[in-house]
Amino acid sequence: MENLRELFQIMTRRFGFLNKYCCISGGREISLIQSHILYEIERQHKPSMQQVSEALGTDITTFSRQIQTLMKMNLVKKTPDPEDRRVHILSLTPEGKEVAATIDQQMNAYLDEIFSHMNEFEKETVIRSIKLLNEAMAKTDKCCTTPLG
Amino acid sequence: MENLRELFQIMTRRFGFLNKYCCISGGREISLIQSHILYEIERQHKPSMQQVSEALGTDITTFSRQIQTLMKMNLVKKTPDPEDRRVHILSLTPEGKEVAATIDQQMNAYLDEIFSHMNEFEKETVIRSIKLLNEAMAKTDKCCTTPLG
């Protein structure tokens, strides 16, 4: 078997490319991290600052400033939690939801493009494998510890 | 079928984590990009600046400075090409090779750890799938265009 690491190194790099060029929506430039933030806010149910920053593995101070930027861009809203006023709850503005949807479409289009070079069986196999990988990574705490399922 | 993008978003994020914390070798902190640079220099046969920067998709000016840093760290050597003195050829110093080897070991250890949560059949399926993915991504020019096979 070939070098396992090479396979993964190149795959992750390619997805880096994919992400890098996916993030433009209606004349707005969205950085890779911003796109992940939008994605994660929508994905979680009314998350706090800390929940999102932890999910993404970014320093909370850097994250705080990234949220400030996204608020200036009118994509994200920050609401104090009535139950615990230390906590600030994040949500997408209607504009933010639009941007997130556009990025989602673009990403899915890229993925469709990639899968168009496979037959249906290969495609199913690959998708099942990615699921297996995600599950396996979730099980280990020696690396890749994102707190999401 | 679930959302295709979600699967990939989380996978790539997890590998981002993996890379971020993998890169310490003998008291030296190696950033994610630096690790990719070391990897790519070793992978290609006596590459030029441009070849590596292009493979990694980083701006050549940023790349130039990253190489300067790696040279100060005594991990990378830059030699003018005798055939074309505009070109500078990159190689790893013995120290750089050590660091690259250490990172390689760590990455493979992580991957082994991940695969330890699968049976042999699942492992083989996943590895075959990653190969399929890389091949499919290589075939498309709408995204993820890394100039490596």
Add this chain to the structure above:
DNA sequence: ACATAATACTTGCATTTTGCAAATAAAAAG
């Protein structure tokens, strides 16, 4: 009850990273 600690988040730097524009230097083309 009230001082002390813990938590969630924000700001102050000081450093690093980024990328466009412009500079340099060498080869290729006309």
Add this chain to the structure above:
DNA sequence: CTTTTTATTTGCAAAATGCAAGTATTATGT
């Protein structure tokens, strides 16, 4: 032998980073 093209490096100026310190709010201990 001038003009273009190619490979790489610097000059900024803007953005991102992270530690330490600050603010505000809740939890804990006596």
